[in-house]
Amino acid sequence: MPKATRVTNQIRALRFAHGEMTQAELADRVGVTRQTIIAIEQGRYSPSLEVAFQIARVFGVPLDDVFQYPGTEEVVG
Numbered sequence: 001m002p003k004a005t006r007v008t009n010q011i012r013a014l015r016f017a018h019g020e021m022t023q024a025e026l027a028d029r030v031g032v033t034r035q036t037i038i039a040i041e042q043g044r045y046s047p048s049l050e051v052a053f054q055i056a057r058v059f060g061v062p063l064d065d066v067f068q069y070p071g072t073e074e075v076v077g
Contacts, residue, residue: 005045005046006069009043010065010067014059014066029058030058031054032051052066052067
């Protein structure tokens with residue numbers, strides 16, 4: 001059984017904020033299956049970088065508005 005990812009996301013909230021978009025509609029727009037969206041949304045699967053950017057683009061927001069990785073603060077050099 002795959003281990004849950006530490007990456008969290010706001011996909012469900014973003015779907016509802018964008019006209020209650022269904023998982024199937026998001027999947028169609030991104031080019032993946034509904035099952036993939038479900039797994040990503042539930043934190044059971046981390047998307048590829050390409051899919052992550054496509055999801056953010058669908059919602060018109062930056063990548064870090066969709067996905068978060070705990071314990072990563074911005075490092076200033």
